[in-house]
Amino acid sequence: MQPDLLDLHVLHHFRTRSPLTHCMTNDVVQTFTANVLLALGASPAMVIEAEEAEQFAALADALLINVGTLTSPRAQAMRRAIESAVAAGKPWTLDPVAVGALAFRTRFCQQILTLKPAAIRGNASEILALAGMSAGGRGVDTTDTAASALPAAQALARQTNAIVAVTGEVDYVTDGQRTRTIPGGDPLMTRVVGTGCALSAVVAASCSLPGDRLDNVAAACGWMKRAGSVAASQSAGPGSFSGAFIDALWNLEAQA
Ligand SMILES: Nc1ncnc2c1ncn2[C@@H]1O[C@H](COP(=O)(O)OP(=O)(O)OP(=O)(O)O)[C@@H](O)[C@H]1O
Numbered sequence: 001m002q003p004d005l006l007d008l009h010v011l012h013h014f015r016t017r018s019p020l021t022h023c024m025t026n027d028v029v030q031t032f033t034a035n036v037l038l039a040l041g042a043s044p045a046m047v048i049e050a051e052e053a054e055q056f057a058a059l060a061d062a063l064l065i066n067v068g069t070l071t072s073p074r075a076q077a078m079r080r081a082i083e084s085a086v087a088a089g090k091p092w093t094l095d096p097v098a099v100g101a102l103a104f105r106t107r108f109c110q111q112i113l114t115l116k117p118a119a120i121r122g123n124a125s126e127i128l129a130l131a132g133m134s135a136g137g138r139g140v141d142t143t144d145t146a147a148s149a150l151p152a153a154q155a156l157a158r159q160t161n162a163i164v165a166v167t168g169e170v171d172y173v174t175d176g177q178r179t180r181t182i183p184g185g186d187p188l189m190t191r192v193v194g195t196g197c198a199l200s201a202v203v204a205a206s207c208s209l210p211g212d213r214l215d216n217v218a219a220a221c222g223w224m225k226r227a228g229s230v231a232a233s234q235s236a237g238p239g240s241f242s243g244a245f246i247d248a249l250w251n252l253e254a255q256a
């Protein structure tokens with residue numbers, strides 16, 4: 001990726017505004033997600049009790065809804081948080097983990113799609129399933145390429161008015177008319193759990209920034225791609241990659 005694609009002006013906004021990011025995410029990726037947001041300069045808070053989630057969603061700058069370990073009570077709390085965020089004019093972002101593969105979460109995501117998400121970030125199988133163009137993958141990992149899911153991402157963006165990011169070897173970010181292509185990263189990013197989930201949290205936070213939302217979401221994808229490339233070149237495997245990835249996010253400007 002070229003340095004200008006790092007969108008350093010958006011990164012500057014991100015670091016100086018430090019978006020207070022309400023994350024309702026899955027049990028597997030809580031700490032990694034918080035550390036990614038902190039390394040980029042955002043302020044994460046994982047508030048999940050329904051009453052508190054409803055209250056906090058109106059106060060925070062952005063809300064992330066990730067259905068990776070969805071349960072009925074969590075679904076209810078998420079719905080209350082989304083409605084509160086929408087009423088307060090705060091953007092919310094959906095990560096439809098394993099949608100298509102499992103019925104309960106698929107129904108839930110289809111229902112909340114009507115509540116005007118600002119952005120949707122998923123892997124190819126998830127975006128294809130959410131757009132109604134396939135039955136979905138085997139589980140949380142994709143069985144399709146991002147390029148094959150680009151028409152689905154564009155259709156989903158037009159249908160929902162959200163910015164849709166479909167990620168993989170190449171990331172595509174679209175509003176249904178315009179599409180940004182973000183190459184880079186490294187396959188090691190799929191050997192550490194939560195890079196996609198953490199990206200969705202960064203996308204959520206980026207939706208609270210001023211400027212063009214498509215550009216802001218594409219910038220978020222670019223930062224993660226760059227950090228993945230740098231970290232892969234410095235690590236011996238998934239264990240050391242994880243730490244190097246957080247460091248690379250912290251040092252993004254120095255690598256531009
Ligand atoms: N083959 C690859 N080469 C380079 N980068 C990749 C590759 N596959 C995924 N990535 C990057 O890894 C990150 C996570 O994307 P991915 O599509 O794997 O999300 P995901 O399946 O939702 O992940 P998770 O559920 O583990 O959080 C993105 O930044 C993406 O660009």
Ligand SMILES: Cc1ncsc1CCO
Nearest residue numbers: 026028068069097140194
């Ligand atoms: C492994 C896993 N299982 C449920 S959520 C999750 C994190 C990756 O999406």
Ligand SMILES: [Mg+2]
Nearest residue numbers: 097123196197
């Ligand atoms: Mg995922």
